[in-house]
Amino acid sequence: MSYEIKGLKEECGVFGVWGHEAAARLTYFGLHSLQHRGQEGAGIVSNDAGSLHLYRNHGLLSQVFKDESTLDTLPGKAAIGHVRYATAGNHSLNNIQPFLFELSDAQIALAHNGNLTNATTLRKELEAQGTILHSNSDSEILMHLIQKSTQSDFLSKIKEALNTVKGAFAYLIMTNDCLYAALDPNGFRPLSIGRMSNGAYVVASETCALEVSGATFVCDVKPGQLVKIDDNGLTIDHFTEDTQYAICSMEFIYFARPDSNIAGINVHSARKKMGKILAQEAKKVEADMVIGVPNSSLSAASGYAEASGIPYEMGLVKNQYIARTFIQPTQELREQGVRMKLSAVRGVVEGKSVILVDDSIVRGTTSKRIVRLLKEAGAKEVHLRITSPPLKYPCFYGIDIQDSKELIAASHSVEEIRELVEADSLEFLSEDGLIKAIGLNLDAPYGGLCMAYFNGDYPTKLFDYQSVLEKRQK
Numbered sequence: 001m002s003y004e005i006k007g008l009k010e011e012c013g014v015f016g017v018w019g020h021e022a023a024a025r026l027t028y029f030g031l032h033s034l035q036h037r038g039q040e041g042a043g044i045v046s047n048d049a050g051s052l053h054l055y056r057n058h059g060l061l062s063q064v065f066k067d068e069s070t071l072d073t074l075p076g077k078a079a080i081g082h083v084r085y086a087t088a089g090n091h092s093l094n095n096i097q098p099f100l101f102e103l104s105d106a107q108i109a110l111a112h113n114g115n116l117t118n119a120t121t122l123r124k125e126l127e128a129q130g131t132i133l134h135s136n137s138d139s140e141i142l143m144h145l146i147q148k149s150t151q152s153d154f155l156s157k158i159k160e161a162l163n164t165v166k167g168a169f170a171y172l173i174m175t176n177d178c179l180y181a182a183l184d185p186n187g188f189r190p191l192s193i194g195r196m197s198n199g200a201y202v203v204a205s206e207t208c209a210l211e212v213s214g215a216t217f218v219c220d221v222k223p224g225q226l227v228k229i230d231d232n233g234l235t236i237d238h239f240t241e242d243t244q245y246a247i248c249s250m251e252f253i254y255f256a257r258p259d260s261n262i263a264g265i266n267v268h269s270a271r272k273k274m275g276k277i278l279a280q281e282a283k284k285v286e287a288d289m290v291i292g293v294p295n296s297s298l299s300a301a302s303g304y305a306e307a308s309g310i311p312y313e314m315g316l317v318k319n320q321y322i323a324r325t326f327i328q329p330t331q332e333l334r335e336q337g338v339r340m341k342l343s344a345v346r347g348v349v350e351g352k353s354v355i356l357v358d359d360s361i362v363r364g365t366t367s368k369r370i371v372r373l374l375k376e377a378g379a380k381e382v383h384l385r386i387t388s389p390p391l392k393y394p395c396f397y398g399i400d401i402q403d404s405k406e407l408i409a410a411s412h413s414v415e416e417i418r419e420l421v422e423a424d425s426l427e428f429l430s431e432d433g434l435i436k437a438i439g440l441n442l443d444a445p446y447g448g449l450c451m452a453y454f455n456g457d458y459p460t461k462l463f464d465y466q467s468v469l470e471k472r473q474k
Contacts, residue, residue, distance in 0.1 A: 012097075012113040012398075013037035014191075015209055016080040016172045018179045018229045019200035023047070024074035026202075026213055027081040031061050033212040034205055036257060037113075038083035041096035045109035048076030050176040052107040054100040056082075058093065077200075078179060080172045082111040085400065094135040098172075101143050108146075108175050112139035113189050113205055114168035115398040118463035122165065141165065158182070159226060159239040166463055168248075168397035170221070172203060178230035179203070182239065186246035186459055187223035188397050188450060190262045193234070194218055201229045206260040220263060245440070245448035246459035250399065252438050253388045254296050254359045263440055263448070268299045273437035274387040274429055275303025275357060282427035284308075285383050288352040291315030293359075293370060294342070300387040301357035308355075315349045315356075315374065316342050342373060350378030356423075360388045362401070364408040367421040375422075384423035389431050389454040390414070396458070396465040397450065431455065 013034030017023045024046040031042060042064045043056025053074050057064040061083060065071060082097035098111040116122070119138035122145070126133065131144050145161035146154075158173065158180060168188035173180040181203045183191050194202040194215030202215040210217055218234070221227055223243035228235040248255070251262055258268035278300070290310050292301025295318065305312035319341050354374055361367050371382045390409030394401050404410035408417055418426035429437075431454055435447045442448025445459065452458045462469060 012085055012111075013083045013205040013209075014080065014111045014113050014170060014172050014203070015082075015205070016078075016111075016174065016179055016181065016203040017200055017213070018078045019231070020077055020196065020198065023077050023079035023200075024071050026200075027079040028061065028065060028071060030202065030204055030209040030213050031081045031083050033209045033257070034083055035061055037205060037255065038085045041084040041093075042082065043096055043098050044071075044074055044079055044081040045098045045100050045174060046074035046076040047078035047109075047174055047176070051076075052100055052109055052174070052176065054098065054109070056093070056096045056098070058096065078174065080109055080111050080174045080179065082113075092136070095137045097137070097139060098174075099135070099137075099140055099143065103147070106176055108143060108173065110139065110143055110174075111172045112137075112142070113170040113191075113398070114184065115396065116141065116165050116169065117167035117396050117460065117465055118165065119167075120464040142169075142171065155226075155228070155237075162226065162239040166460065170205065178228055181221050181225075181227040181229070183221045183223055183225055185224045185240055185243040186450070187243075187263075188246060188248050190247070190251060190256065190260070191221040192217065192219070192261075193221060193227065201234060203227075203229070206256055206262075208257045208260040211259070217261075244459070245442045245444040246446075246450040247440065247448055248397065248399075249388075249434060249438070249446075249449045249451055250360075250395075250453065253434075258296075258299050263442070265438060265440060270438045271296070271299035271359075271387065272303035272306075273439070274434065275300035275305075276307040277433040277437050278357075278385055278387050278427065278429045279304045279307035281430055281433055282385055283425065285355070285381075285425060286353060287355045287381070287383060289313040289315065289348070290355045290357060291349070292357045294318035297358050297387065300359065304355065304357050304385060304387075310355060313348050315345050315354060315379075316370070317345060318342060342370065344373045344377035344379070346377040349374055351380055352378075353381040353383070354379045355383045355385055357385045357387060359386070360391055361386055361409065361417065361421070362391060362407060364417060364420050367423075371422050381424040382422075383425045384418070384421060384427075386426070386428045388429055388434060389451075390417075390428050391453050393453055393456040394469070395453055396462055396469075397452075399453075 015030035116138040149157035170189040170191040171182045194210035224240040290305040292298040440448040
């Protein structure tokens with residue numbers, strides 16, 4: 001991944017399977033391919049003939065399940081799993097998912113990717129009614145809403161609860177006898193279903209996890225859908241038909257793996273087109289090579305090189321074995337982490353004019369560090385090209401940037417940013433260019449994308465966050 005996004009944490013990743021002899025082990029492999037979406041904690045709940053079993057802990061998936069025998073404590077033919085970043089709630093073990101609820105007559109497990117915009121209000125209402133919440137996570141709220149529903153059957157209870165929560169959510173809910181998957185009315189987060197040769201169904205945040213599990217893609221879970229999977233197969237239902245696509249544009253720009261498809265669009269192809277269109281939009285400069293920031297910007301850099309006719313080179317090398325920079329607790333350590341993670345190839349860039357392609361600029365500190373790395377390696381000029389529009393507005397749908405003060409573009413012009421990052425020139429991809437590059441072309445604003453990070457046009461009511469946003473804007 002790129003190293004600028006130390007504040008933009010990739011929400012979370014969810015994976016579920018129904019009907020496989022080694023469900024927990026398959027879930028482990030699925031979660032491994034989603035590790036880029038969450039590195040603070042992981043967990044798996046298995047279903048063994050109607051009895052649910054949980055294991056979860058802090059750390060990377062390989063750390064949580066470092067003792068392979070741990071997976072043997074999760075028997076059964078069904079499972080759900082989760083890799084986590086703390087978009088809401090603190091870092092205690094109680095906030096690591098999946099959650100397992102032990103009810104008097106049933107067990108229910110839940111995993112959530114996204115962020116609820118009315119969680120504070122709902123939490124207060126539930127607590128006023130005597131509900132005791134065991135975590136600070138907004139994800140637990142849905143289960144309590146289900147329990148408090150007066151609807152006659154469980155499916156109706158889920159539907160009522162899903163219509164009560166607002167914001168971004170991709171849920172996996174496993175009961176003693178079935179697995180449910182639900183997506184919010186805007187489809188902010190990707191969620192896909194696949195089927196294995198033995199008939200088992202797989203649900204995952206990204207299609208790359210289907211590939212790893214050996215499943216064939218069946219369909220995307222669409223906005224407002226509630227999908228039920230059990231021993232009888234797959235049933236597609238809706239909890240609402242008041243839907244409108246607003247897929248997170250940062251999934252295409254940065255979050256998702258390049259080998260994933262979102263709403264039928266390959267992420268690598270979209271990023272390559274971002275680079276091509278940026279090369280067409282940007283002011284032309286004389287340069288010897290185009291280089292990309294490993295890894296998320298390599299696709300875009302190849303597109304930029306192809307469209308500009310300037311050779312693509314490997315001017316930066318990533319050390320694959322260093323912890324991600326934004327996990328470091330101080331800015332100083334984060335910046336040192338960049339130097340540990342990236343090396344400029346002196347033999348390639350020395351004496352050359354370089355076009356450096358990256359996916360975004362958040363604070364600007366890492367862009368500055370990378371520009372300096374290249375110049376210290378002898379680059380004559382560094383022209384920075386960003387394959388997204390300037391990030392100016394906070395996100396309330398699951399990305400961990402909820403204050404414009406963290407975004408350099410919110411208070412600085414492009415020229416001011418250029419000076420701060422010490423680049424010889426700086427160009428951003430336009431909003432129209434981004435929409436065209438992704439090419440969803442859905443019947444919705446911005447072609448079906450959420451572009452709020454760039455223009456402040458939020459596709460939903462912000463509920464609890466509205467007053468926060470207005471206060472910050474004053």
